[in-house]
Amino acid sequence: MTNEDNAHTLRCDDEGPRSESRRGFLKLAALTGAVVSTTGSRALANGDIGFFAKDLSDEKLINMYRTILRIRWHERTQADQMLTNPDYRGYNHFYAGQEAVATGVCAALRNDGPFDQIDLVYSTHRPSGHAIAKGVDIPKMVAEMDFRATGMNGGYGAEMHISDPSVGFIGADGMVGPGHVTAAGSAFAFRARGSDQVSVAFAGDGTYATPQFHSALNNAKLLDLPFIYVLENNLYHQFAHYSYSCPHKNIADAAAAYGIATEVVDGQDVIQVYNAAKEAVNRARSGGGPTFIEAKTYRYYNHWGAPGAKAGELGAFGYDPLAITSFRPEREVRAWMQRDPVDISRKILVDWGVIDDARAAEIEEEVKAEIASAFEWALSQPLCTPEDGLRHVFAEGTVPARQFG
Amino acid sequence: MTNEDNAHTLRCDDEGPRSESRRGFLKLAALTGAVVSTTGSRALANGDIGFFAKDLSDEKLINMYRTILRIRWHERTQADQMLTNPDYRGYNHFYAGQEAVATGVCAALRNDGPFDQIDLVYSTHRPSGHAIAKGVDIPKMVAEMDFRATGMNGGYGAEMHISDPSVGFIGADGMVGPGHVTAAGSAFAFRARGSDQVSVAFAGDGTYATPQFHSALNNAKLLDLPFIYVLENNLYHQFAHYSYSCPHKNIADAAAAYGIATEVVDGQDVIQVYNAAKEAVNRARSGGGPTFIEAKTYRYYNHWGAPGAKAGELGAFGYDPLAITSFRPEREVRAWMQRDPVDISRKILVDWGVIDDARAAEIEEEVKAEIASAFEWALSQPLCTPEDGLRHVFAEGTVPARQFG
Amino acid sequence: MAQKSWMYSVLEAVQYEMQQDPAMTWIFELTPPVASTPGKPVINLETEFGRKRVVNTGIDEYWMAATVLGASLAGSKSATYIPYQGALMPFELIQNYASKMRHKTGGVASLPAVWIIEMTGQTPGFAQQHSCYEEDSYYMHIPGVRTVIPSTPYDAKGLMHAALRSPDPVVYLYPAGLRTLTGEVPDEPYEVPLDKAAMRQEGSDLTIVSSGGGMPGVLEAAETLTGEGMSVEVIDLRVLKEMDTETLVNSVAKTKRLLTVDQSYYTLGPGAEVVARVAENVEGARFKRVAFPDAPPPASPEMFTWMRPNAEGIAGAARDLA
């Protein structure tokens, strides 16, 4: 396990050749997606300080764009499977529309290396974007979501429980509540063992109302934990607008009340998200304690599955059959789709001269092919063996069958 | 039960002959115990607005003084019993030092009348002061604390569970957490049935860290409940200073973050507490939602029982045998005892010309006698019948014995 | 009398009680209090009784349960529908606070509280956290709270009326897997008692005892076994606390064979208590339990459906025992 020694080997997640400074492009970037507002302790003397994306290599920027596309095309491909392939059994809580948040945050983290040095991510019931951004093996994730024996978790967990500690993806969580406190617990361990690792909890606006919200933030502050709470405010929990359960316009205000550093960012702009995350990671690694990032964002599909969606088209519209008493106005969905994270990230890269439109389109085709072959591989994988359900209860052995008396 | 009709019969808790205005005495009162500070939405244009005590009758003021004395002498008498009477079996979490809080708050409440019109009080593991202030029958309470069959709760509950709904005292609670959310639930019922009743939760500084703190305040705010949270900040939860579990100096700041009206008051001065409580009650009855009152106060005894106390003397000093790694400095205890709620209330009444020193002393003697006879009665009451332990599990009947096979 | 869906039957009872008692409240999180059934008016508690009495809340099941308790202590009958994902969030509140309230106050507390706690539909694929049925055991161990678990729309309505009229707090377990059942359910209010098991089929060779979501498989197995000439007695516990020992003991005194069926874990499932009570009171009987193994439910439908007790497994166990 970890000890004090290796705690001091700080590895830089964005090492590699620095490209020229991109300060000249700042104005353009600001136009494409400015920070919505900032609260709490963040006070930048000028627009440059804290614009950490200025130092990113072309390679890294292109990787971020690629990650956004991977998430998007995983979603669209899976939605099409659900809508057109009667043999497909997987399901998802679609993340499309929110891609820039997972991508921007995870780009600021340490995602490979020994387990006792990488940063950890705790995800939610809507995990596919976080998982891809953290670097899980996509074909194995796709196989897991279709309950295959060779899936990332052997078919035991499926969508709401996908996990891959080898890249620091502690995993999805079907419950709303336990995860964020537990994530703070990992941060506690880092501090106790003198490691510079960081623990990140992704969470939705629905988590604000949970009692564990208080526990996580209060203790993170009291113990100054290297903990980053990324609240993706997509306005709805299930079918209810967040104003049903939260008296704040910016949920970050709730975190600021604890004396925690907060940022409210445009969750559609991966660069803004990256900047906020990088600042938070720097703070955490240097012993400066927790940060709360609220990303204003939106999901293009309904809460669960693909109702209202059409094969080959992005997004779901109209009445959600699960909603009954309330649902999202179609115009709201369309208004948000105008500020699409894929478009925004592509425009920034083109504007910054990192790629041109042709290369951008090429990359998108590469990603589509990659995802298509991931599904092809995954959907040809073997199904699980019934008796294996009795394994993995404890580290060793199996439990007895009881269903036959 | 309650219906919309009787909800509109607003009863005034302090009716009776008004004594002359006491504005002339304001300055004196301010000297004896000024508001420590105020936060949140409380903004008084001048010192008179909100000084509700100006309108109290002499009778009511004397009753408040008497209540403080009753609590004090109940505590001292019980401590002496614990220290000198080997047959005495009761125990207590002593409230001495905090009397002005319970007294000031309950003086602003409706404490008699039909159950569907009185205000409710939820208490803690330190309940005797709240119970007396809310108006429970003291001899029966004393009997309950010594496990007598004719005690207030038939000997079933004892100190940590005393309860008397007939005066709106929902009761003590041995747990730290469930009570305050449940108290907000009563407020929810009042609002739902159109009643103008108010629900009050007393709580310690220890409750801040509980997950239920968030639940209670968030939902009270969201639903604008007629709910008053009275946090008695006596600096310690068990043996730990509250700064171990709370990043705020004023815990009221945490409530203000939800947009809840807050008051921070000197908990040693019953008049200041009354003023804050009266304002909160007015707000709640008129549909203005919740209030959070933080009373700065101190307990004169250790967390539990009478270790460190001497018969016939007030307070406990020195090392608490239960504490082990931390305990309260004796100088801190003595410093707080300089601002004793009994002294402060007596001085105010004398300064205001309500009573003179002789009458004050007389009242104290009356109370001592009353408490002495309460103990005398209670300690001669019958013990419980073993088999009765099988009753009151459900509304009717008994459960079977199982301890004999 | 009409064919009614499960949810309609339940909400019909709730609607009636809320009409009778203008103080009664209802709190929900995900499941709107709305139901329809062919030929009957739609029930929508939220629109009928308004948002002061019927509240849609955030993700805080502890608060939901506490609010119902607080309302009941204030004299207002109150109920909440807690979705299965949050089934154990309010556990401590019910277990250590609400359930002891009457006893600790020496009987003076007012407690007309009903917590409807959903159990999952055990949808294959949903896995671990979204497929557990285990809460029956937890709630059943608690003294001071009546715990019931209907298995038919008729009982669902009658137990709901009884729960809402009871002065005792009631945990009303709602097996979501049975939501698709329909049945003949009277329009008028009626009560199903909070302390009686239901004899679903009489027989003399073997007693099978189950409850809630376990019943469809048991009834199917009983049909098969009856077809094979076995005389099977089937008991639906219906009430977990206080368990109707008499019905169980009388049955096994006759059949001398007891098979229990739990959709939840083997260790300390309700079947353990059934076997133990009967074993204490009937000599010379033989016993067997069918249950979900002591493992969380996995996502893979292959693993999960194999692990879940079904009619075939139940019938096999019955044949072994008889």
Add this chain to the structure above:
Amino acid sequence: MAQKSWMYSVLEAVQYEMQQDPAMTWIFELTPPVASTPGKPVINLETEFGRKRVVNTGIDEYWMAATVLGASLAGSKSATYIPYQGALMPFELIQNYASKMRHKTGGVASLPAVWIIEMTGQTPGFAQQHSCYEEDSYYMHIPGVRTVIPSTPYDAKGLMHAALRSPDPVVYLYPAGLRTLTGEVPDEPYEVPLDKAAMRQEGSDLTIVSSGGGMPGVLEAAETLTGEGMSVEVIDLRVLKEMDTETLVNSVAKTKRLLTVDQSYYTLGPGAEVVARVAENVEGARFKRVAFPDAPPPASPEMFTWMRPNAEGIAGAARDLA
């Protein structure tokens, strides 16, 4: 080897493991990790390992349990001591999240977590919320977590070493009523296995099974009965999950008489599972359970001590059965 108090025995194991593993953490709320025993150095984990690894926290047992889990998922062995008042506060976290973690991840999660959960001392007078012993059943029903309950200082130390070295999460129940016990406890580290019951006395007429806080009364009753000429076999469960069925079945196959003793409630107490397992496997045996009635513990010492199973009641039940 020396006479050691219970708490000293436990902390000796914790101290050793914390010395071995500099990443290991300890979280406490009310009970400082301090113990002394005559002739041995005082153990104080807080001063020895510092406040980064040993944390005194606010009243939030859910957080305590979650933090231990989070630390273990991050690869750090971690333990916490949860006082009995908060025994069920973290229940949902352990039941629905931690216990399913290994299974839901297909075995990849790291889980060296130990939750020491205190059970009350059942002090007469403390009543309902402060006298419950009931958590054994709740934790025992959970799959994926090993639940143990020592009844001697020797086992307390050995089970603590085993728990801290186990890759599986462990709920370590700590019966506070036994805190006053002392015993011969080796200074060296040793393990008591996490899956074996302890045979405390061999006999052929009757088997008595209990655990934790129930053991002193059982041993006293066994002594009385032995004095009367009865040959009593006494089994201390020691491990509730996974229960050591073999030891139980072998014993009752021999004695044909089983008496279980629970300090917690009758319905679904651990004794129910013991009876059920044996009844499924041993024919022609007779069974009886002694337990706390299905009522919260009242404050009055007269009521409470009458309701709590004691040596006399146990011996009486044994005589009836034999």
